[in-house]
Amino acid sequence: MRRSDLADYALPLAVFLAMLGLWEALVRINDIPPYVLPAPSLIGATLVKDWDTLSGSLLVTLRITFEALIAATIGGVALAILFARSRWIERSFFPFAVVLQVTPIVAIAPLLLVYLDANTAVLVCAFLVAFFPILSNMALGLASADHNLIDLFELYKASRWKQLILLRLPAALPYFLGGLRIAGGLALIGAIVAEIAAGSAGQGAGLAFRIVEAGFRLNIPRMFAALALISASGILIYLIFTLLSFLLLSRWHDSARERGL
Amino acid sequence: MLSLRGVDKVFASGAQALGGLDLDVREGEFLSLLGPSGCGKSTALRMIAGLSQPTRGAIEWRAGQPEIGFVFQDAVLMPWASVFDNVWLPLRLTGASRAQSSAKIEAALELVGLQGFAKAYPRELSGGMKMRVSIARALVLRPALLLMDEPFAALDEITRLKLNNDLLRLKQELGATVIFVTHSVFESVYLSSRVAVFSARPGRVAAEIEVAAPLPRDDEFRLSRLYAQACKQASDALHAAMGEA
Numbered sequence: 493m494r495r496s497d498l499a500d501y502a503l504p505l506a507v508f509l510a511m512l513g514l515w516e517a518l519v520r521i522n523d524i525p526p527y528v529l530p531a532p533s534l535i536g537a538t539l540v541k542d543w544d545t546l547s548g549s550l551l552v553t554l555r556i557t558f559e560a561l562i563a564a565t566i567g568g569v570a571l572a573i574l575f576a577r578s579r580w581i582e583r584s585f586f587p588f589a590v591v592l593q594v595t596p597i598v599a600i601a602p603l604l605l606v607y608l609d610a611n612t613a614v615l616v617c618a619f620l621v622a623f624f625p626i627l628s629n630m631a632l633g634l635a636s637a638d639h640n641l642i643d644l645f646e647l648y649k650a651s652r653w654k655q656l657i658l659l660r661l662p663a664a665l666p667y668f669l670g671g672l673r674i675a676g677g678l679a680l681i682g683a684i685v686a687e688i689a690a691g692s693a694g695q696g697a698g699l700a701f702r703i704v705e706a707g708f709r710l711n712i713p714r715m716f717a718a719l720a721l722i723s724a725s726g727i728l729i730y731l732i733f734t735l736l737s738f739l740l741l742s743r744w745h746d747s748a749r750e751r752g753l
Numbered sequence: 754m755l756s757l758r759g760v761d762k763v764f765a766s767g768a769q770a771l772g773g774l775d776l777d778v779r780e781g782e783f784l785s786l787l788g789p790s791g792c793g794k795s796t797a798l799r800m801i802a803g804l805s806q807p808t809r810g811a812i813e814w815r816a817g818q819p820e821i822g823f824v825f826q827d828a829v830l831m832p833w834a835s836v837f838d839n840v841w842l843p844l845r846l847t848g849a850s851r852a853q854s855s856a857k858i859e860a861a862l863e864l865v866g867l868q869g870f871a872k873a874y875p876r877e878l879s880g881g882m883k884m885r886v887s888i889a890r891a892l893v894l895r896p897a898l899l900l901m902d903e904p905f906a907a908l909d910e911i912t913r914l915k916l917n918n919d920l921l922r923l924k925q926e927l928g929a930t931v932i933f934v935t936h937s938v939f940e941s942v943y944l945s946s947r948v949a950v951f952s953a954r955p956g957r958v959a960a961e962i963e964v965a966a967p968l969p970r971d972d973e974f975r976l977s978r979l980y981a982q983a984c985k986q987a988s989d990a991l992h993a994a995m996g997e998a
């Protein structure tokens with residue numbers, strides 16, 4: 493293992509484990525009751541004990557996150573391509589995208605709940621927050637193609653379609669993947685926030701609802717267990733997209749260049 | 754082959770790049786456009802390529818516009834595509850498949866001495882090799898007219914001299930007409946059969962110098978009287994042109 497790998501993975505892991513150990517020790521030494529602060533070991537045990545309920549909710553939250561992300565990707569990329577085609581469309585619609593972006597999702601969620609059923613409202617919230625980073629990064633990426641290459645395409649009388657496929661889309665790929673990484677985290681946050689606002693119960697309940705529900709019942713270990721799952725989901729999403737970036741870009745883009753070679 | 758007649762170019766910003774540019778390009782010659790930077794050489798070249806339109810005046814083609822190859826100052830390769838795919842681009846845009854193009858691509862790579870590098874990515878190549886790929890891409894359609902905009906300006910001296918010689922060899926092999934933009938007196942004289950010296954603001958041709966030495970030329974030519982004389986002539990014309998401005 494190279495030295496930088498050690499620094500990248502081993503050090504954060506060691507810090508994390510040390511914190512857990514400290515936490516465990518503090519709880520045991522001071523005899524803190526679990527309804528005030530549960531020890532990591534108890535949270536782990538709760539995770540196992542309540543796995544049936546929690547895993548169902550985890551799947552619900554993950555599904556909504558990824559559905560929102562897919563919709564945001566399709567919508568954001570399509571709109572960015574449209575923007576690149578026509579300055580007028582961009583001028584007409586971009587301000588609205590900004591308005592949606594700057595309006596806090598917590599404030600929109602209750603309103604959406606008036607018009608939509610809970611599950612759809614949660615999905616729409618997650619979509620709304622994931623949409624903007626994809627749109628803006630993609631638009632930037634499409635506009636960033638080398639102008640000399642654009643000249644070259646024009647010299648060879650390439651159609652706009654060919655220019656899009658062979659030049660603008662590949663040039664936009666690193667920007668898009670950067671947007672996707674941000675959007676992945678945001679979609680999860682959007683889904684969680686909307687779920688809390690919706691407070692939807694029953695079989696369709698996601699992890700956020702489990703936290704609220706456990707809070708009402710003073711089941712603090714389960715609150716922590718659900719929280720741990722949410723964090724883990726966020727980390728997983730980030731890692732997936734980081735890996736995807738690496739796989740797609742490592743051959744040619746400097747952002748994915750291996751260091752120290 | 755073509756004539757620029759009284760060509761003016763005024764940009765939307767109001768900047769006038771060219772004013773009353775008259776220039777004839779003869780079939781089969783190696784013409785250099787020599788001038789200080791900002792005098793409108795690139796603008797003239799882009800106009801010949803059809804990438805920009807004259808504000809006034811006209812470009813007349815003797816026998817219609819031929820196939821044109823263009824080489825930029827930077828190699829301008831697609832970083833996400835392999836060397837093979839980069840050279841494929843002009844063919845691909847005419848609708849030729851990979852398989853149909855393969856022989857032509859290999860031939861173009863061989864012309865520039867890059868056989869065996871088809872699978873490499875631009876990032877893995879040196880500046881000189883990238884420029885070779887760029888030249889292969891410009892040659893793959895076998896253009897009758899090759900336009901080069903300070904192609905070697907960003908390269909080191911040794912690489913540049915090597916590429917100068919290779920370019921002369923290619924010119925002889927392919928017989929294409931070449932228009933070569935440079936701000937180096939020595940480069941223009943070494944390569945060209947004719948040098949057009951530009952003066953600035955607005956850009957136009959201030960002097961034309963014939964360099965009578967036949968191809969092939971080699972390092973011997975750099976030591977010849979004719980070379981020295983032509984360099985002096987070109988240099989004087991350049992200074993005169995810059996003094997006027």
Ligand SMILES: Nc1ncnc2c1ncn2[C@@H]1O[C@H](COP(=O)(O)OP(=O)(O)O)[C@@H](O)[C@H]1O
Binds near residue numbers: 791
């Ligand atoms: N697209 C443009 N818009 C406005 N001015 C331009 C543009 N392109 C070039 N110019 C101006 O025209 C002049 C000539 O430019 P250029 O042809 O690039 O010169 P050269 O290639 O000889 O260095 C310069 O003063 C430059 O600033």
Ligand SMILES: [Mg+2]
Binds near residue numbers: 791794795796902903
């Ligand atoms: Mg220039």
